């Protein structure tokens with residue numbers, strides 16, 4: 328792997344220990360993402376900062392007023408002059424109200440900004456993930472995307488919701504309080520500042536250790552979500568093959584890893600918080616001791632010492648919070664790193680910069696195509712040449728793993744060939760926009776995927792602007808109308824609700840209605856392997872003939888009846904065309920693989 332490839336996109340996602348150069352690049356990428364998320368809210372962010380500065384100023388005035396009240400106000404009041412004391416008390420009340428009011432305004436504003444940023448982020452991830460090519464999704468899995476969209480976005484939420492607020496408060500309080508202490512008394516102020524040295528050291532240590540730990544916890548939680556999603560998606564297979572206990576032990580081990588990683592993170596926080604408190608308490612003890620000694624010596628006023636102790640408490644409280652912020656920041660930056668990786672991934676089948684219009688026709692040509700799925704995977708199609716004239720129905724047959732689906736996926740441009748070209752109506756698919764290609768080439772897969780929604784919505788997926796009448800006539804054309812109107816709510820039946828569940832044959836008919844409505848030039852069909860009952864099979868067969876009429880079609884055929892309606896059969900063997908001819912020719916030849924397969928089919932029917 329080249330240096331560049333080792334960190335681009337999601338490449339470094341599962342690496343627990345990163346080398347320093349890669350770490351710096353990933354951090355820069357995360358910062359760029361955060362910057363691009365915050366930039367549209369710059370003015371609101373600046374306004375929020377102004378409010379928090381004002382709020383901190385209001386909070387700082389309190390102890391100062393107390394110092395003045397003790398040292399000047401009370402002695403003057405004893406002499407009968409109450410004005411100073413009254414000003415101090417009044418000022419304290421005003422500053423307390425200003426403090427709370429400004430804090431409330433800041434929190435409301437920062438929450439709004441945070442929620443807007445998160446909305447933007449969720450939309451970006453979803454939009455981008457939908458655009459990424461199939462090859463990305465095949466290796467990245469939906470569980471990981473879900474973990475990016477949920478667990479990772481949540482940690483960023485924590486940071487924006489509470490973390491930034493605390494961070495501002497901590498920085499401003501420490502800066503403001505430090506300044507006030509230096510103004511009140513330089514030697515005592517310097518004594519407190521000396522505490523910065525050990526504070527700085529433990530903070531650095533904590534930052535480093537939490538950054539490392541949180542990369543591990545983010546990866547661990549993602550693995551749990553992936554395992555969970557896969558188990559739930561494959562629940563039928565899980566229960567059919569009694570995989571429950573095996574799954575439980577995998578889940579236990581993943582949960583254990585997450586617990587250990589999380590425990591490490593909490594030990595680090597606890598150590599940091601305890602160290603900060605110890606430094607804080609030590610400072611307080613020193614200030615009290617030295618301060619009291621100076622008060623007795625007459626070089627320090629008691630009010631100043633009181634203000635110092637009050638300030639010191641304010642000084643160290645936000646540092647406790649700072650541990651939480653560092654924590655949320657480490658967790659959020661691990662999440663940002665992973666999200667920015669997904670967002671950096673580019674579709675492997677990009678849209679052309681200067682697209683070409685597809686002429687009518689519909690002929691398909693594979694011109695000296697070589698294909699492998701990834702740089703390190705074996706070649707699936709070594710040298711594939713094929714010309715399909717417009718309107719021809721071609722059935723692909725061959726052993727499992729021969730490369731039939733791969734040929735189909737190249738026609739639908741789920742992948743681009745490694746070398747050579749696939750052309751539709753004479754145009755290289757790489758020069759056609761995704762939009763146009765999806766209108767002209769429709770793939771009906773084995774999954775016959777139904778989305779949540781009504782039967783009508785599911786058919787309309789083929790052409791979203793279709794009217795109800797067009798949807799119904801498409802369904803009628805493929806013979807699906809009768810069973811649809813018999814459903815509890817006809818075309819409005821929700822396919823996911825009880826009573827709306829469709830049988831395998833019915834799902835295929837809905838998929839055919841969708842394809843018929845889309846009216847593509849080329850239909851790529853991966854025929855379902857699951858066998859249907861005889862009436863179901865007949866209905867599907869009749870529907871298929873309707874859908875195939877007048878278009879070029881490529882069918883991965885599993886049924887003899889389908890192969891026999893094809894104009895041409897291609898037997899694929901190890902990524903090469905082993906036999907090519909009409910079904911009758913190949914059967915007549917008698918000695919080929921297709922003839923053998925045909926005989927086996929015929930035998931199975933008697």
Ligand SMILES: Nc1ncnc2c1ncn2[C@@H]1O[C@H](COP(=O)(O)OP(=O)(O)OP(=O)(O)O)[C@@H](O)[C@H]1O
Nearest residue numbers: 465700704707725726727728729730731732733734
């Ligand atoms: N996403 C993928 N990544 C890597 N290799 C793949 C991928 N999909 C398929 N292959 C490999 O490519 C070869 C051809 O697979 P393909 O799915 O095209 O076969 P097929 O003829 O359609 O098989 P079947 O009838 O079982 O569906 C197989 O060796 C398979 O392991």
